[in-house]
Amino acid sequence: MRTIILAAGRGSRLGPLTDQRPKSLVPLAGIPLLTRLLNALRTAGLSDITIVTGYQSDLINKAAPGCRTLHSPRWAHTNMAASLLVAADAGLLEDGAVISYSDIVVEPRVVTTLLSAPRAPLTLPVNTAWLDVWSERMADPLADAERLILDANGRLLDIGGAPRGLHEVHAQFMGLLRLDPDGARQLISFYRDALDADSAAEHWDTTTLLSAWLNAGGTAHTVPVRGGWLEVDTPEDKDRYEELHRLGRLAAICALDTTEKDGDNR
Template sequence: MERRAIVLAAGRGKRLQPLTDDTPKTLLDVGGQPILDHIFDALEATGYDEVVVVTGFEREQIEDHCGSREGLAVEFVHNAEYDSTNNIYSLWLAEEYAADGFTLINADTLFPAASLERLHRAGGSALLVDTRNALEDEEMQVALDAERVETIGKDLDGEDRATGVYLDDGDGEYIGVSRFTAEDAARLFDHLEAFVDRGAVTDWYEAAFDRLFAEREIEYVEIGEPWMEIDTPEDLERARGRWPQATPERPL
């Protein structure tokens, strides 16, 4: 599988306003550098040399910032409809970069570089999952069976649409980092296109994941170390307190 990453950075980050009134969430500072640079550092530390950033809100700021990056070849896909679509549409726009397999990363997530290497060692398609913390309603939950992911969603209390199986909450949380082989990527984008074709562009991309899990054996990898998704000012404050100088050499 290619070591190519697709980073989704199109959203406005409304829950972080006014900090994100004029600044993309992924460019907010944590530990002396933007969240996006922490992601890029982790990619470089684990052998990636190409990253595709899907932009939307304040695209010029992200493109200008990435222009100074020397260790990675950075390309851009722009979601001009970022204000009326969700990340399912942003990911669909990047299809041409996924044909050989890819790693998917949400641009508001801090994670240790070591977790990317474990994701590669899994061999096939896999999600990074945290099974240690208590789950809450806002979290993207996963139901797990042995070494594979059964289903995913923000509310798993009920019947899964893809499998018909009744679920009672999840077994862990998907952290927003995953990896897909070329074969699984092709099928994933078939599902993404089906959502887009019927106008379901405000869904989460995990809705397409859920369809894929019903057909394919997609594994999960325990993240093991601390990580954080930054959605609110409280999240950002905690991140700045926990990782004042986080680097690939000093894991999160």
């Protein structure tokens, strides 16, 4: 299955760490986030990989040999949903695809779980152990967690926005989703219509797109995964994960050794 990595943004929340490089090339325990992600994807069996670039795109081109790249010319004025449209315009979603953020760390088992899930138009893995990550990152996990509500069968009912309590956080989105051909066609068509109705939709991130899709009657299925995932949003996140790694405690949340290789991405 084809994979699309959305890597156009700078990652301004990381402050000076992205002054000279995109967020996806910020190292965690000495290895760039993108290198870790590519290793995990390839270990899970995904080799047809396209990266949508923007900020400092030349650096990503050099860091990802063997990957196709597409440049988003309006990266500074758009968000992740618009980056997805770049891939669609290039005809890369017609047969379905796995879509991934570029600033996540995932164990290969997260990807294989997604790939082995029953076929559906739109499927996303969700981290049921999200609270372990957020409790290490911040004093109040609800200060940054997003609302994510599932029904008893794992269908996604609501996503995005601030939760009113833990009862509205059944899990957390992991920055990965799988589209089959029908799902890709329907989601992209929906997004194009949203852009025609309101140009502000070019600023939608992925969860905003999914939320709007659900509100319009679309469906999304989930597959539960316990741990095996990190997101790196701030310098404090990076420092905390590296501290936990040095202490030997990070593996209980996400085992970096499953994504650590020599950086050869062939």
